[in-house]
Amino acid sequence: MKIAGAGRQREVIWERSANMSEKLAILGGEKAIADGAIKPWPPVDEIDRKMVLAALESQVHTFGPNCVELEKEFAAWNGNKFAIATNSGTAALHMCVAACGCGAGDEVIVPAYSWSSSATCILHHNCIPVFVDIDWDTINIDADKIEAAITPRTRAIMAVHLHGLMADMDRIMAIAAEHGLKVIEDACQSHGATLGGRKAGTIGHCTAFSLNQNKTLSSGEGGLFATDDEDMLAVARQLWSFGENRTPSQERDYHAYALGWMYRNNDITAAFGRAQLTKLDGYIERQKASAARLAKCLADVGNLILPGAAPGREHTYSTYTGRFDMKSLGHADDAAEFRDKIGDALRAEGVPTMVWQAWPLPDMTVFRAKNGYGKGCPWSCPHAEEVDYSPEQFPVARRHSDWHTGMTTPLRLPNGPEAVELVAKAFAKVMNNIDQIENIKREG
Numbered sequence: 001m002k003i004a005g006a007g008r009q010r011e012v013i014w015e016r017s018a019n020m021s022e023k024l025a026i027l028g029g030e031k032a033i034a035d036g037a038i039k040p041w042p043p044v045d046e047i048d049r050k051m052v053l054a055a056l057e058s059q060v061h062t063f064g065p066n067c068v069e070l071e072k073e074f075a076a077w078n079g080n081k082f083a084i085a086t087n088s089g090t091a092a093l094h095m096c097v098a099a100c101g102c103g104a105g106d107e108v109i110v111p112a113y114s115w116s117s118s119a120t121c122i123l124h125h126n127c128i129p130v131f132v133d134i135d136w137d138t139i140n141i142d143a144d145k146i147e148a149a150i151t152p153r154t155r156a157i158m159a160v161h162l163h164g165l166m167a168d169m170d171r172i173m174a175i176a177a178e179h180g181l182k183v184i185e186d187a188c189q190s191h192g193a194t195l196g197g198r199k200a201g202t203i204g205h206c207t208a209f210s211l212n213q214n215k216t217l218s219s220g221e222g223g224l225f226a227t228d229d230e231d232m233l234a235v236a237r238q239l240w241s242f243g244e245n246r247t248p249s250q251e252r253d254y255h256a257y258a259l260g261w262m263y264r265n266n267d268i269t270a271a272f273g274r275a276q277l278t279k280l281d282g283y284i285e286r287q288k289a290s291a292a293r294l295a296k297c298l299a300d301v302g303n304l305i306l307p308g309a310a311p312g313r314e315h316t317y318s319t320y321t322g323r324f325d326m327k328s329l330g331h332a333d334d335a336a337e338f339r340d341k342i343g344d345a346l347r348a349e350g351v352p353t354m355v356w357q358a359w360p361l362p363d364m365t366v367f368r369a370k371n372g373y374g375k376g377c378p379w380s381c382p383h384a385e386e387v388d389y390s391p392e393q394f395p396v397a398r399r400h401s402d403w404h405t406g407m408t409t410p411l412r413l414p415n416g417p418e419a420v421e422l423v424a425k426a427f428a429k430v431m432n433n434i435d436q437i438e439n440i441k442r443e444g
């Protein structure tokens, strides 16, 4: 192990972890991080309590004022003309698919590695997801591979901004313009990420954000649809509430003008989202600062591949996702299994690491079995053409899935530099004593 040359902080960590033969906690050694040292997310203070209680007591929980204000305030914060508060990011994604004018059998291009609902939201609209492999450095869709996936049935490209880093939107918008396609931004994880100074959700035609508990802007559950296009807004609003045409200032006529769902948010949740929004800039700053500190602390720890930003893009590190270098560890052939052993060892030390997605999307049963609505639908729709989901087409997504590790809370408020240093210490301990876990047998 190299002794760090730069920064006092890092020297302290190395001193603490200098014992190369420390017994790992998973084998009965002392935990690197004491229980309770890493605080949960999101922090809640007087602003949250006041606003949530006021919403509770107002007794206007449906179509309430906090939903309307959240829409306006988020749109203003992000730089969009319009936003709609939804009950999930997935609902907002489905609204995006509809707003892009996609219909039965139309194809939507989506990265082969993301949250399941980046792709299942396409099925929700009887459309067909077409997967494109990801770029190894950014974990986002590989823009070089998009054109090969375009067919006469393609209507839209879904650009997912994963973990706080934006996809290559300039390339994606250029490809879309050339082929007459719409672009959906799945910014569920990337509030406040930027590309050339432009925020996620301000480049494509419409965008979905998630406000679930793991997100940098959280209201427990929830989401936001955003667009600058009035026609898209109208379609999305209709789908959002039973196919009705009511706007916030109109009376309801309870008439389904089109096929609609029930994707509305409620006022109490929206009040929590508004309270959290007042603190969002500070949250993002802390994530960035903690990620920079962690990268410094881990620079000399072997066999780790740390996340990096791409030129012109500001990463918010909503999830800090790195990789174990399975090649140099000698585990290229059983990467996922060994990654899980390292994860077990890290969690035993008290690091809240996780495998964010163990499967590339085309490898999930819903796509492998094409079991969406049963009887082959929507893939068997007369408007659809055969698509091939064989997983060999997506080797980068597979390798990333097998090698990665992610975490959120230690880099987020109310945690500070101490939490980051504890995590770095635990990583160094496990990685410097990796031989200890070689022969552990995992169950399940």
Ligand SMILES: Cc1ncc(COP(=O)(O)O)c(C=O)c1O
Pocket: 087, 088, 089, 090, 091, 114, 115, 117, 118, 160, 162, 186, 188, 189, 209, 210, 211, 212, 222, 223
């Ligand atoms: C990239 C991505 N897309 C979509 C979603 C769905 O958001 P929600 O859980 O709010 O429906 C998530 C959330 O986990 C996500 O990370």
